[in-house]
Amino acid sequence: MSDMDRREAVKALALLPFAFSWDLTTPQLERAASVFAAPPAVPYVPKFFTPHEWRTASMLADYIIPRDSRSGSATDAKVPEYMDWLLADKESSENSKIAMRGGLAWLDLQASERFNKTFIRSTDAERRQILDDIAWPKKAKAELSQGVAFFNRFRDLTASGFFSSEMGYRDVKFVGNVALPAWNGCPPEANAKLGVSHDLMKTRVPVQRS
Amino acid sequence: MAKTFDVCIVGSGAGGGMAAYALTKAGANVVLMEAGDVWYGSRNSKMMFPNYASPRRGGSTRLKPFGEFDGCEGGWEIDGEPYTKAPGTSFLWWRARMLGGRTNHWGRISLRFGPDDFRRKTLDGLGDDWPITYDDVAPYYDRIDQLIGIYGSREGIHNEPDGLFQPAPAPRCYELLIKKASDRLNITCIPARRSVITRPLNGRAACHYCGQCGRGCTVKANFSSPDVLIAPALATGKLTLMTNAMVREVTLGPDGLANGVSYIDKKTGADSRVNARVVVLAASALETARILFNSQSSKFPHGLANSSGTVGKYITDTTGAGVSGYVPAMENHAGHNEDGAGGMHVYMPWWLDNKKLDFPRGYHIEVGGGVRQPGAGFMGGIHRYPPGGGYGLKLKQDYRKYYGATIGFEGRGEMIPNDDTYCEIDPNVVDRFGIPVLRFHWKWTDAEINQVKHMQETFRSLIAEMGGQVFDPMPSKEDGYGIAAGGQIIHELGGARMGNDPRTSVVSGNCQAHDVKNLFLADGAPFVSQADKNPTWTILALAWRTSDYITDQMKKRAI
Numbered sequence: 129m130s131d132m133d134r135r136e137a138v139k140a141l142a143l144l145p146f147a148f149s150w151d152l153t154t155p156q157l158e159r160a161a162s163v164f165a166a167p168p169a170v171p172y173v174p175k176f177f178t179p180h181e182w183r184t185a186s187m188l189a190d191y192i193i194p195r196d197s198r199s200g201s202a203t204d205a206k207v208p209e210y211m212d213w214l215l216a217d218k219e220s221s222e223n224s225k226i227a228m229r230g231g232l233a234w235l236d237l238q239a240s241e242r243f244n245k246t247f248i249r250s251t252d253a254e255r256r257q258i259l260d261d262i263a264w265p266k267k268a269k270a271e272l273s274q275g276v277a278f279f280n281r282f283r284d285l286t287a288s289g290f291f292s293s294e295m296g297y298r299d300v301k302f303v304g305n306v307a308l309p310a311w312n313g314c315p316p317e318a319n320a321k322l323g324v325s326h327d328l329m330k331t332r333v334p335v336q337r338s
Numbered sequence: 339m340a341k342t343f344d345v346c347i348v349g350s351g352a353g354g355g356m357a358a359y360a361l362t363k364a365g366a367n368v369v370l371m372e373a374g375d376v377w378y379g380s381r382n383s384k385m386m387f388p389n390y391a392s393p394r395r396g397g398s399t400r401l402k403p404f405g406e407f408d409g410c411e412g413g414w415e416i417d418g419e420p421y422t423k424a425p426g427t428s429f430l431w432w433r434a435r436m437l438g439g440r441t442n443h444w445g446r447i448s449l450r451f452g453p454d455d456f457r458r459k460t461l462d463g464l465g466d467d468w469p470i471t472y473d474d475v476a477p478y479y480d481r482i483d484q485l486i487g488i489y490g491s492r493e494g495i496h497n498e499p500d501g502l503f504q505p506a507p508a509p510r511c512y513e514l515l516i517k518k519a520s521d522r523l524n525i526t527c528i529p530a531r532r533s534v535i536t537r538p539l540n541g542r543a544a545c546h547y548c549g550q551c552g553r554g555c556t557v558k559a560n561f562s563s564p565d566v567l568i569a570p571a572l573a574t575g576k577l578t579l580m581t582n583a584m585v586r587e588v589t590l591g592p593d594g595l596a597n598g599v600s601y602i603d604k605k606t607g608a609d610s611r612v613n614a615r616v617v618v619l620a621a622s623a624l625e626t627a628r629i630l631f632n633s634q635s636s637k638f639p640h641g642l643a644n645s646s647g648t649v650g651k652y653i654t655d656t657t658g659a660g661v662s663g664y665v666p667a668m669e670n671h672a673g674h675n676e677d678g679a680g681g682m683h684v685y686m687p688w689w690l691d692n693k694k695l696d697f698p699r700g701y702h703i704e705v706g707g708g709v710r711q712p713g714a715g716f717m718g719g720i721h722r723y724p725p726g727g728g729y730g731l732k733l734k735q736d737y738r739k740y741y742g743a744t745i746g747f748e749g750r751g752e753m754i755p756n757d758d759t760y761c762e763i764d765p766n767v768v769d770r771f772g773i774p775v776l777r778f779h780w781k782w783t784d785a786e787i788n789q790v791k792h793m794q795e796t797f798r799s800l801i802a803e804m805g806g807q808v809f810d811p812m813p814s815k816e817d818g819y820g821i822a823a824g825g826q827i828i829h830e831l832g833g834a835r836m837g838n839d840p841r842t843s844v845v846s847g848n849c850q851a852h853d854v855k856n857l858f859l860a861d862g863a864p865f866v867s868q869a870d871k872n873p874t875w876t877i878l879a880l881a882w883r884t885s886d887y888i889t890d891q892m893k894k895r896a897i
Contacts, residue, residue, distance in 0.1 A: 192729045213393045219400060264727040280721055283729065287720060287737060291712040292395035297388070300741045301673030305386055305711050307546035308675070311536075313508030315674050322667050324514035332493070333524050333689075 172209050175216035176225070183248050184232050185211060185282075191259060192286045199299040202290050210289035231278030238275065343369040343578070345888065346599055346614035348585045348629065351439025352874050353860035353881040354620035355563030355571075356482075360885035362576040366892070369578040369612050370568070371585050371601060373621075374411055374435030377442065378564045379554025383409060386548055386556075389713035397714030405713070409554035409562070410443030411436035414825070418770030422777040429778040430825040431624060437581060438563035439622065440828065441874070445681045446532040446551055446560050447704070448488050448875040450479050452497030455869035462698050464785070465754045466652075468866045469838045469847035472499065478879035486561045486878070487539040489679070490531035498687045504536045507547070509683045510676050512668055512708045512745060517684060519803035525703075525796070526689040530682045533561035533875075542566070549677025549711075560680065580612070586773045587633040588617050588642055588857065596642075596857045602771040616856045616888055616897060620881065623862035624653065624761060627833035628776050630844075631763045643844050643851035649834055650762050650776075652755035654868045656829035657701065657782075658822035659790045661797035662746035664723055665806035668708070671742040676709040688870050697788035700870045701751030703796070709742035717741060722809045747800060749793030752870045754785050755832060759824070780824040791819040829873055831865035849884040856897045860884050 174182045189202035189211075202208075215225055232247075235258065239247040243254050250258075262268055262275040263283075290296045319325055344366040347354045358370045379385075384407040389396035396405050403413045412434035421431050434440045453472040458465050476499070482488075483502040490503035506529035509517065520527035534551060538544050542565075543557040551560045558565040571577045582604035589611060591597040598613040619626040627650045633642035641649050688700030721727040723740045758781035763774045794812055801808050813820035837843025840852035849864045851857040860881040862873055869876075891897045 193734050194730055196731055196734060210393065210395070214397075217394070259729055263729045264725075265721050266726050280719065280727075283721070283727070283733075284715075284719055288395060288397075288714050288716045291716045291737065291741075292389045292714060294388075294390050296712055296716075297390070300712060300738055301671075302709065302712055303673055304675045304677040304709065305388060305548060305550075306675070306677075307386070307548055308677075309546075311507045311545075311547040311678060313514075314511035314676060315672075318511045318672055318674050319514060321672070322511050322515045324511060324518055326508060326514065328514050328517045328521070329509060329529070331521065332528065333521055333526055 172206075172212075174208075174212045176212045176228075177208070177215075180246075181229065181232050182208060182212070184235065184246075187248055187255075188232075188235070188282060189286045189289075191255065192283050193290045199295050202286050205290045205293040205295045207286050207289035207293075210293075211285055214285075227278065227281060231275075231282060234275055234278055340613055342598075342613040342615065343367050344614065344892065345369075345616045345618060346371065346612055347618045347620055347860070348599060349439060349619070349621040349625070349861060350437050350568060350579075351434070351563055351620065351622065351861070352441050352877045353862075354618070355438065355441065355567035356878045356881035357618050357620060357860045357885045358571040358577055359567040360882050361888065362571040362574040364885070364889040365576065366889065367576055367578075368571070369580060369614065370571075371583045371599065371612070372437050372439075372579070372581045373584045373604070374437065374439075374581065376579075376581050377409075377411060377436040377438060377554075378569070379409060379442065379560075379562050380556055380558050380565050383554030383556045385550050385553045387553075389711060395714040396711075404443065404552060407550075407553045408443065409552060410434050410440065412440075412443070419775075420767060420769060421775050422764045422767055424777060424779045427778055427780045428823045429780040430823050431776070431778070431830070432825065432828045433622070433625070437568065437579075441561065441563040442554055443552070444828075444874060445704070445872070446534050447681065447685075447872045448531055448533040448561075449687075449702070449871035450499045450501060451475070451869045451871055451876050452499055454497045455867070455871065458699070458867055462692070464698055465867050466835075466837070469836055469843075474847070475876070475879050475883065478883045479875065481882060482875060482878045485540065486533055486566055487535035487542070488531060488533050488875075489529070489536050491529040493528050495526070495687060501531065503531070504539070506530065507536060507545075507679045507683050510678055510708055512665070512676075513682070513684045513705060515665070515667065515804055516705050516745070516800070519800050520686060522803055523796075523799055524689075525686050525800070527684055527686050530685045532679065532681055534679045534681070535559050536679070545679050547678055549680050551680030583610075584771055584773070585621065585629060586771065587629060588619070590633075590635055590637070590642070590854075594637055594854065596854055602773075604771075616858065616892065618858045618860050618884075618888070619863070620860040623830045623833045623865070624776060626859060626861055626863040627653075627761060628763070630834060631776075632774055638853070643834070643853045643857060645853050646841055646844060648842060649844055651757075651760045652832040652835050652866070653759055653761060654753040654755050654831050654865075655824050656827040656868060656872070657751035657753050657786045657790055658749060658827040659793045659820045660746060660748040661794060661801065661808055661810070662707075662744055663801040663806045663808040664740060664744050665801070665804050666743070667805055668743035668745070669739050671709055674709075676742070677711075682706060695788075695792065697792065698785050699752035699754060699789065701749045701789060701793060702870050703793075704748040704750060705746070706748070707745035712741075717744075724807070745801060745804065745806060747797035749790065749797070750827065750829075750870060750872065751786070751789045751793065752868045754783070755867065756781060756783055761833065778824070782818060782821060782824075787815075787818055787821060790821040791815075794819050829862075829868070831862040831868055831873055834859055834863040835866050836864040837866065848887040849880060850887070858884055858888060
């Protein structure tokens with residue numbers, strides 16, 4: 129168990145009513161925590177990304193989806209793990225592997241040309257200068273088209289990984305995928321928002337036939 | 339001596355499952371041959387698995403083109419089972435290798451062919467009439483409605499016959515917006531017709547509105563052949579199910595009649611056979627044509643039941659094209675459930691008069707959009723929305739704002755059979771079992787291309803009428819206005835069409851081979867023409883009708 133996990137578990141147990149009534153000492157709490165807490169988190173070992181690519185991809189994913197008041201960041205939702213799994217999978221095409229590796233390398237080449245550093249060693253302002261140039265395809269300069277294409281794909285993949293996670297489901301307020309006892313259409317306020325009602329179904333335009 | 343069954347059915351999809359149901363209920367001893375494995379939605383479905391339950395997040399694979407949780411074992415490519423295409427031909431052949439075949443993979447859109455659809459040549463001089471009419475099939479449509487269940491509404495539209503419907507689910511909010519736009523554009527928009535039960539039926543539970551019909555239904559609320567037809571057929575004790583049995587040819591006796599089939603036992607690789615008094619091919623239109631071609635003998639050097647030379651001809655698929663866009667009014671959805679009955683709740687049947695248009699046949703419009711379960715490919719490119727891309731906190735807000743604000747229309751139209759579109763046996767290629775494979779020739783004509791152009795224009799008008807913005811520009815004429823490749827809509831029909839004249843058709847109106855009286859077809863192969871209707875309901879109705887005819891003929895000892 130990592131130190132952080134242990135501390136969290138002890139804290140959580142200490143908040144439970146029975147912990148107080150049993151009046152456990154801290155070592156006792158720690159022993160109890162080791163039973164209740166999740167197994168120690170094994171650090172993820174990328175199968176596709178090199179260590180440098182992993183750090184670059186993780187940083188880029190968090191530039192795309194950072195943490196805010198509603199939910200965590202791309203790395204909080206394990207988006208780099210999602211990407212790595214997909215790219216290492218046998219279904220992954222050679223083209224998509226090259227596009228990812230090459231795209232990350234393109235990012236470093238840009239940083240090298242502009243700042244004489246890798247992307248991750250550049251400053252936040254320097255990184256944003258590159259991203260600002262490729263994140264809006266219609267506004268981007270033609271000579272950066274490869275970077276734009278890479279960033280489109282990477283952004284889509286980041287969004288796929290983030291919003292398809294449990295965190296992402298909650299973030300977009302997805303409440304489906306449940307068995308309902310009945311279906312009465314969308315709630316009245318959803319219909320009202322679109323300016324529609326079920327009365328629309330009471331009329332028909334005629335089928336035109338000669 | 340090996341057992342001789344009354345009937346051997348090849349294929350367990352809509353047609354084969356229906357024939358197995360009807361024939362066993364009539365008392366026949368039936369053997370059902372299926373090239374794939376056993377699969378029941380009620381036991382094997384991945385219904386209600388959240389996408390995050392898999393590291394792939396529901397994404398597609400080569401063998402699961404519609405996503406890893408899709409109910410269908412099969413696809414446009416199957417390992418070891420190639421098909422070939424003539425130079426210049428663009429064609430994709432979907433095969434399902436599993437019990438129930440493609441009934442595990444479809445939108446459950448269940449439309450009757452109308453009276454006009456059986457007599458198009460009479461009406462516009464193109465293609466051919468069927469040797470049977472709507473009135474011949476109507477009683478079987480009624481029986482299918484009652485046995486399998488369908489939701490819809492009574493509309494009284496001449497060429498869109500009403501069925502015996504259960505109540506249709508209320509339209510989703512964005513579907514009401516579609517209805518509103520359709521009204522303004524004078525396009526008929528009515529409740530959809532799908533084989534999903536909204537009331538309990540024949541021991542099956544009603545839909546619980548999880549929106550995942552494509553994965554197979556664990557409570558059997560939608561139609562699939564294994565749960566709705568094959569299970570009750572097995573319960574009669576009259577059905578022998580043989581799975582992993584890849585049928586290669588129909589065998590003939592010295593009397594020139596079919597006496598069974600040869601098949602490869604996929605588990606052992608052994609070449610095996612079953613004996614039967616009657617053979618029913620329901621392997622899917624093109625696979626049935628392939629089996630007929632491969633059943634060569636001195637009596638039938640060009641393939642069984644092919645004295646007319648029309649096996650493999652008059653094949654068609656539904657035309658298809660789609661347009662999607664985003665609708666500002668749908669931004670910032672409030673977090674409600676839009677799953678519904680797994681597919682559309684409204685649709686647009688063909689509403690215009692072709693005599694006033696530059697294409698001879700119609701199409702219907704299928705609708706989609708709104709909030710879907712997040713998964714791989716989420717929102718398909720945020721840069722297509724008005725902000726045009728971005729990153730960071732603003733982008734994260736944009737995803738929330740635009741999620742569920744898309745709308746899509748898909749046209750499904752009628753293709754007319756043409757002489758340049760057919761299949762034949764490739765002289766040089768066999769599959770992994772050693773069975774010769776099909777080679778396809780495919781060509782669209784202006785009849786289809788102009789129709790698809792009209793789809794594009796209509797869908798763009800609808801999205802504009804909803805205040806929306808279309809994602810992609812109109813495809814060019816050179817790109818066929820975005821027409822889907824042949825086979826991509828997975829409605830292949832024909833290849834052994836019915837007719838009264840044995841010189842121009844393979845089977846009679848009862849789907850009985852002109853050349854071999856104890857050989858019948860019960861899939862899409864006998865169809866004379868497409869309609870702007872999905873074919874499953876008609877495949878089912880014809881299979882039941884053919885089964886009743888077989889029962890009658892066996893009783894009379896005519897076969």
